[in-house]
Amino acid sequence: MKKINSAFIILFTTIIISNIYFAQQNDNLNYFPHNNGDMWEYYYSDGPLYQDTAQVFNHYDSTDAAGNVYVTQTSRYINPISVPAIPFADTMRYKIDTLNQVWGRVGELDSVIAFKLNAQQGDQWILKTYYDNGKIMGYEMARVGIIYQKNIWGNIYKVMNTFYYYTTDYTDTTGLSRYGVDLAKGLGIIWQGGGDSPGRMDIKGAVIGGVLYGDTTNVITSVQNNSRNILPSTIELRQNYPNPFNPTTIINYSIKEEGFVQLAVYDVLGKEITVLVKEEKKQGSYSVKFDGTNLPDGIYFYILRVNNSVQSRKMVLLR
8 A cells, every 4th residue: 555645644634624714714704794785674773762674785895906895885764764774874884804804883983893703702802992191091892792593584593792892901801881783694783782872773684695584574675776765864973972971971963964953862751851952054063062960860862853864872871
């Protein structure tokens, strides 16, 4: 019998292991579907103030010379058709790099690593470091809390939960919760909410790679046929800062066209607490201070209305 060279065996084994590794790497991209024309439909709930159906569309998919994949998404409500669909922005741009890291917006942070598709349970990373006169004051963090199996529409999916939080020690595993996102391999985002999120999104149906999933009652299968309804947002309401607050906080917002602006604060029962802005405004960015000195601790909502556009967010008064 001819003796097999041991160096050949080592080389052959290395190739096999490498191929398995890269196949697994590529498989993890299924956590974040990025086909042009993919769409997702969600049930959106914002406490007692608002419930609606929201849709998210993949409009563009390209790959650069380095192998980075770029995806542009838009979202909208459909009852009636309006944008944006909080807690998703009306337009989101993502980059999926060759390490299977998804770069995008997390809360108020732009161009940070929103997801690590190859992450293991318990992995965490720094999104942003805050400084004051050169001294580190805190960190915005991301952490994979749990990877689990979930039955969705009769099929078992692997789900990765990533949550975002603020802490003064980057080794901490918990802190001030921003929100969380569940990614299902093969479906993408199936849930988003918690923490500072103004509401929660739960998946109802999807069209991924031309295949229908879930409840498709209102699902549109051709994004091109409905592009006339996907309009750019005319307003942007930012998360208040600080949040939780005691007793004052700053609310920032932007309007992209001149119009009549109303910004009001409500309690969890939908009762109007105060009107912060009620006047004509020109295009631009604005800030307003909210003082909760005479209010009890708890959750409040602030709602921005400009012409026919409406956005809302949640804030917490905590002494």
